[in-house]
Amino acid sequence: MTLALDYVLPLKWADGKGLAELADYLGEIVRYARVTVVDGSSPAARARHQAAFAEEVTVIAANPALALNGKVAGILTALPTLEQPKVIIADDDVRHTRDTLARICAALDDVDIVRPQNYFVTADGSPLPWHARWDTARSLINRAFGSDYPGTLGVRLEYLAGGYDGDLLFENLELIRTVRARGGRELTADELFVARRPPTTAAFFRQRVRQAYDSFAQPARLTAELVVLPTVLVLLLRRPVWLLYGLVGTVLVAETGRRRRGGHDVFPRTAAFWAPVWVLERGLCIWLALLERARGGVRYHNARLLTAANSLRTLTSRNETGA
Numbered sequence: 001m002t003l004a005l006d007y008v009l010p011l012k013w014a015d016g017k018g019l020a021e022l023a024d025y026l027g028e029i030v031r032y033a034r035v036t037v038v039d040g041s042s043p044a045a046r047a048r049h050q051a052a053f054a055e056e057v058t059v060i061a062a063n064p065a066l067a068l069n070g071k072v073a074g075i076l077t078a079l080p081t082l083e084q085p086k087v088i089i090a091d092d093d094v095r096h097t098r099d100t101l102a103r104i105c106a107a108l109d110d111v112d113i114v115r116p117q118n119y120f121v122t123a124d125g126s127p128l129p130w131h132a133r134w135d136t137a138r139s140l141i142n143r144a145f146g147s148d149y150p151g152t153l154g155v156r157l158e159y160l161a162g163g164y165d166g167d168l169l170f171e172n173l174e175l176i177r178t179v180r181a182r183g184g185r186e187l188t189a190d191e192l193f194v195a196r197r198p199p200t201t202a203a204f205f206r207q208r209v210r211q212a213y214d215s216f217a218q219p220a221r222l223t224a225e226l227v228v229l230p231t232v233l234v235l236l237l238r239r240p241v242w243l244l245y246g247l248v249g250t251v252l253v254a255e256t257g258r259r260r261r262g263g264h265d266v267f268p269r270t271a272a273f274w275a276p277v278w279v280l281e282r283g284l285c286i287w288l289a290l291l292e293r294a295r296g297g298v299r300y301h302n303a304r305l306l307t308a309a310n311s312l313r314t315l316t317s318r319n320e321t322g323a
Helices: 019-029 043-052 070-081 098-107 130-145 171-181 201-217 219-238 240-265 271-294 312-321
Strands: 005-011 034-039 058-061 086-090 113-120 152-156 186-196 298-300 303-305
Touching: 005 070, 005 098, 019 034, 019 043, 034 043, 034 070, 043 058, 058 070, 070 171, 086 098, 098 113, 098 152, 098 186, 113 130, 113 171, 130 201, 130 240, 130 271, 152 171, 171 186, 171 201, 171 312, 186 240, 201 219, 201 271, 201 298, 219 240, 219 271, 240 271, 271 298
Parallel strands: 005 034, 005 086, 034 058, 113 186
Antiparallel strands: 086 152, 113 152, 298 303
């Protein structure tokens, strides 16, 4: 049964690795939603992609002039073509099912933006690579203290139609805050699990400082992360046993997130044991991100992005003044 949904997938690939699997996935999704791939790849690559996808999948060229952030540029490019009142935005590694689409569609009857929970799963069902378990620890800690930020959102078109700032890094948080600033209601659906393919090892390492830079949009989190490295160094020199206790504590926190709202059904049992590694990594990378900020912003392709995301107060003020 078709759902009243537009599915928008911003895409920018340099090679065809994974194309067949993505094409099979979209061939399934197009049965339930109107699918638009906004392709920022080269003309030759875009032609390959279009040839691989089912003919029901609409492929349009992204307009990079609309935003520095390529994902936002893709979404803004697609806006004039959208027809349904509800929109699913998803990264190319996200793997929805009809059930997850239907649940988000139903939730959008009562709220204006839905934030589900991603979890990693391989295409062939094999065990997760080590770096996926490492990154899963981040999601578990986020869940322990609130909600995680996924690579997919559901949003009502009326709140998306005005566009949003794309000259920044943390585009999902920017969209969430933009909807809220316009009076929209957000649902953090922490029990609505949507699969995601693990990144390559190279992509994982490229994301470390960029992910840390997102914390500049969350002052309390930024402060906590900046304290990690100095605290570790002091405890290592003066109270190494306390440091051990602290690292064990991060495992307990992550395990709390894993068990919260059904997370134990999708997150590996060993994922929480990666929490100390992730905390130490973030404690280092946040200082590298601070250095990038001092240089004018984090590197993003051929540009630097200074802003991670605008504050809710800033966006509310802009909405009120019409700026």
